Amino acid sequence: MTEKREYGDDYPDKTLYIPGPTEVREDVIEAMSEPMFGHRMDRMTDLYTTVVEDTKEFLGTDNDVVVLTASGTEFWEASTLNLVDENILVATCGSFSERHANVAERLGKNVDRLEYDWGRAVKPEDIRETLETSDTDYDVVACVMNESSTGVRNPIEEIGDVVAEYPDTYFVVDAVSSLGGDYVDIDEHNVDVIFASSQKAFAMPPGLAICAVSDEAYERELETDSASWYGGFQRTIDYYDRKGQTHSTPAIPIMLAYRKQMKHMLDEGHEARDERHHEMAEYTREWARDHFGMFPEEGYESQTVSCIENTQGIDVAGTIETVSEKYDFAFSNGYGSQLGEKTFRIGHMGEHDVESIEALTDAIEDVADL
Structure with missing residues (x-):
């Protein structure tokens, strides 16, 4: 023990x-020391709508943005529950992409791996060949953008372009350790779900998960009976549309830090x-x-x-x-x-x-x- x-x-x-x-800026850390307030007050609406809309502006996306108190890896689980009825194809090339596959298996999904030796990158042509030749209809193709165990950056833009040719298959990207420090045009390349953690390239304290969700992924979740409760797209996005807040109590001090840091990120561009x-x-x-x-x-x-x-x-x-x-x-x-x-x-x-x-x-x- x-x-x-x-x-x-x-x-x-x-x-x-x-x-x-x-590393986190000193003024971002200081922002966490503001007096506490209630998560159903107007002040929280001001804070959360600022956080969400500034994130959309920074990422340059028209997709919905969800910011939850969690690790970014919450969305391994949530996106699987929200989008996968039965079958998911996960490209694995290191420890974290393999964990994504493991999570889907624990949730009872049928998981096919497109496996690469550690240090090798996922190739769009391999994704295409798998989708063309497999007898399985995949609900989701999942890929890590930045495999931090091996230092590999996968070409998710080209992979997204391939998956776009299969309108009934959704593209989920784990960008936990790259989003905010490695530009990707989310809307242009058919990325249905992309998520990150606040403590990586966003340079904020740990504790927040950031996720951008396409309209198609949102609509797909409406058809499923097994969506995530905490990270459900409908639940989080609809609550934001109605109230401008999170459906459950957030880590308010970290949200305050997020607000401060996102202003710095917007200033830099x-x-x-x-x-x-x-x-x-x-x-x-x-x-x-x-x-x-x-x-x-x-x-x-x-x-x-x-x-x-x-x-x-x-x-x-x-x-x-x-x-x-x-x-x-x-x-x-x-x-x-x-x-x-x-x-x-x-x-x-x-x-x-x-x-x-x-x-x-x-x-x-x-x-x-x-």
């Missing part, structure tokens, strides 16, 4: 370069934010190739999380620990036992820039004697 470890107030601050949570993340990713890849190697398939590298192959055989865990102690920087080892010492990961998302990423890579060079 786990023993209690008392939480104290003497922890050193660490600059976060992990795949999330990431989606294209400029995308370009800044692109520059960080390019710098990190160039550094990694000079000293190590990149784990993902070439041409499919993530814009928010670099998974770097440990070609020099450094002590990954020891390097992470020493960099943390000496520089107060935190970055990540490879994900799980499969990649633990074979790779390490740098999160370059949120409010970081090339200069701050360079500070980390300089620290790694120092500690690893590169």
Whole structure:
């Protein structure tokens, strides 16, 4: 049994370069300290409608937006319940896409996997071939945009274009670790459901799930008898349309932080934010190739999380620990036992820039004697 470890107030601050949570602006943190108010007051309507409409503006979508108190992975479950009667095709290329398939199985759905070796990207032509040749009529094709366990960025735009040719099949995208830091035209590419977590590229505290839902996905849920209660599209969207609020009590302080951060994101602009993340990713890849190697398939590298192959055989865990102690920087080892010492990961998302990423890579060079 786990023993209690008392939480104290003497922890050193660490600059976060992990795949999330990431760094949060001081004024965004301060926004959480406003006096508490009721979630059925007019003040809450002002707050939540601001959050939702600002998110729609930032993402450049006409689709409905839902913001709930949850991890973004709430929508693995909710989208499956809302859209899948029987059959779902999940493209798996790492730990998180495999979990999406596992969730659907736990919910009693028939799951077919289109499996790729870790580090390889999902190919639109493989999706097309599967849909053309399978005897199964799929209710949903699901794909992760950014597989943070391997640092792969899947071409969801092209995949969405393929799925669009099958009007009875819906396209669900897990963008937990990329939305807000890697631009995608949601409406142009037939993305019916796309979701993210607040603590990743949005650079907010953890605790909110953000989801954009197409009209077609909303209408599809109306036909099902097994929709999610908490994350149901009809329940959340209709309540917003009637009341301008969430159907259940939200984490109000985090909503206040969200409001503040979204204003910063709108000021920067989606294209400029995308370009800044692109520059960080390019710098990190160039550094990694000079000293190590990149784990993902070439041409499919993530814009928010670099998974770097440990070609020099450094002590990954020891390097992470020493960099943390000496520089107060935190970055990540490879994900799980499969990649633990074979790779390490740098999160370059949120409010970081090339200069701050360079500070980390300089620290790694120092500690690893590169």
